[in-house]
Amino acid sequence: MSVVMKHEVIEANRRRYEELRAAGQEATPKGLPEPTALDAAPIAAEAIISHEEVPAGWYATLRLRRGEALRIIDGSGRSSVSMIGWREEETSERLNCADTVKVQWSVALSKGRVLLSDMGRVFMSLVEDTSGAHDILVGGSTPASTLAAFGETTRNTHENFLAAAAKIGLSLRDLPPCVTFFAPVSLDEQGRFLWREGRKRAGDFVDLRAEMNLIVVLSNCAHPLDPARPASSAPVNLIRHRAPLAAPDDACRTVSPEIVRAFTFTDRLYA
């Protein structure tokens, strides 16, 4: 390639990148829906498949089919719930936090956003969300973090994930970074992590619609940045329920050109 041609390709790629950035950080956020109200979005009794209460410190493993959704409810307003997961048919494909934030140009998860797998497909969609205060950077608690926080190693998310993975034939090698719901982590100008206590409310919930057939693990352990001593935790409730597939005009599917493509690639798996 001549120097002039190479320069033209570079400039064209730079222009396209700047257009994508402007769309992703200026246009897309304006189209995001408002948070779900605490008393909105009731689940019809006949849509409920199963219900489970997970005690503080414990975990649950759920299989979710495409066409189903998971509601996670923090009834006390004191819990945080960390999640990882895999595609049921091919567990090397899993939740990918890095692609989730990179593709959406944002670490702020809220109603209308999606979680992505590492294969350019949509893992789950946040179809309802009262909170909009979740963590996708710092991760869950570990033996070391609980020892540092409480002076003793307590039940923690890392060991919950390890135990859950072992029960489905997976291991330490299969644990990806996690997302934690109801964990109001933000950053200051220097990149230091902050905990915004005022962003937690009793009864906060999210509805995560499975866009693939999934196995997910939910760990109900205090987030490592939660300053409460002793650990502020309480049971959380998980409701697995039937949810319509994402329609062509679905708010999550159409949130941005990138996510339109991710849904297209996901649909091809099941075409």
Place this chain on the structure above:
Amino acid sequence: MTSPANAASTNPSSGVYAHDIPAERPWSHLLKRGQTLRIIDSEGQQAVDALLYGAADLAERYSAQDTLRVQGSAYIELGTRLISNRGRVMARITADSCGRHDTSAGCCSCESNAVRFGEMTKYQHACRENFVLELAKYGLGKRDIVANLNFFMNVPIDPAGNFTVVDGISAPGNYVDLTAEMDVIVVLSNCPQVNNPCNGFDPTPIRVMISDPPAALSSW
């Protein structure tokens, strides 16, 4: 693609290994406890994706989330302890003439490129292709690729949550040093991405050098 003729050399005077990694290519090497790996951004603005695995137990590997949690902040810089998924320090950043590195953006892949930049970019070389091929030498596969380090990659995250790959700030010759605190396999991908500014839209070679600890410390 072939390796250059001067692919690797040793310098007996300081006991070092040195290697020029061509643009877009992977590399890996054992870094023993106490040894230092210097990664040099030879021509500037070149992202270098990196993974670390415990040499004694390959299931122990670099963990971005453990590293950020322990540090309490979002960027990799001088003094950062690189923490494993078992909560142990694998290495430290012991020198840094660039000042800003990322560990939240992951590596590029054919599949994520197609989502981010359009399906016409699916058949472009990507870091995950490099990682998979290099990891195969150790019996590892795609499931072993975790959220990686991105040296010389500038990804500010603002208080509103905006997450942006912007122009790299590394000048030609800028370097970062990793000093190992356990024996680790270091796996690098000299990033081939041409669709965002992480490589100035023009991937270039990098250089790696391994040095032994100063004599006084070599009896660890």
